[in-house]
Amino acid sequence: MQYKLNVNGKPVSVDAEPGTKLLWVLREQLQLTGPKFGCGLAQCGACMVLLDGKRTFSCQIPIEGAARRKVTTVEGLTDATGQALKQAWVAESVPQCGYCQSGQLVSAADLLAKNPRPTTDEIKDHMNTNLCRCGTYPRVVKAIVRASRVG
Numbered sequence: 215m216q217y218k219l220n221v222n223g224k225p226v227s228v229d230a231e232p233g234t235k236l237l238w239v240l241r242e243q244l245q246l247t248g249p250k251f252g253c254g255l256a257q258c259g260a261c262m263v264l265l266d267g268k269r270t271f272s273c274q275i276p277i278e279g280a281a282r283r284k285v286t287t288v289e290g291l292t293d294a295t296g297q298a299l300k301q302a303w304v305a306e307s308v309p310q311c312g313y314c315q316s317g318q319l320v321s322a323a324d325l326l327a328k329n330p331r332p333t334t335d336e337i338k339d340h341m342n343t344n345l346c347r348c349g350t351y352p353r354v355v356k357a358i359v360r361a362s363r364v365g
Contacts, residue, residue: 217281221246222290230277237261237272239280240287248288248316252345259344262317263287269324269343288316295326295361302360310348318344322358331362 218227221244228243240246240263249272252260256271263272264286272285291299299322302308309315318341325332325340332340337358338351346354 215278217277219280219282220284222286222292228277232276232278234277235273236263236265236275236277236280236285239277240272240285246287246289250313250316252314252317257345258314259317259321260314262320262344264290264320264324267324267327269321286320288319291319291323294364296323298361298364299323299326299357302357302364306353306357306360308350308353308357310350314344314346314348318346318354322354322361325358326362332358334359 215232216227216229218225226244228239230239230243237249237251240249249263250260251273252258254273256274261271261273262269264270265275265280266284299319303315303319321341321344325337329336334355337355341354
């Protein structure tokens with residue numbers, strides 16, 4: 215079947231079997247490799263995207279659930295907040311292996327869209343959906359605080 219959606223601000227049309235997870239459409243058909251497969255159970259956050267502006271585990275959303283909706287991947291975080299987050303990530307040396315970083319950035323963008331000046335506790339609470347095997351959580355918090363001060 216053919217599905218139409220808006221990905222990173224551009225209308226796209228994809229052919230997929232009903233039930234195909236959004237993650238696989240993004241990665242395999244649209245070549246957007248920011249969202250990663252981590253667990254397939256909505257427990258690690260590596261696949262996180264914004265769906266109509268709300269963070270969503272793309273490994274759990276069937277393509278028909280994303281049809282006619284706005285999908286933003288880490289590649290689409292190009293607004294001032296997205297740029298501030300990416301710069302803060304570098305400044306705070308957040309990435310190590312980097313596998314979780316796309317999902318972390320998407321979750322952080324979701325947080326700052328809802329709460330432009332979060333407290334450390336609010337950051338920790340919001341980011342608890344994203345796992346990092348390298349344990350860079352303190353750097354993630356510092357980066358989000360830094361990005362929240364921009365603008």
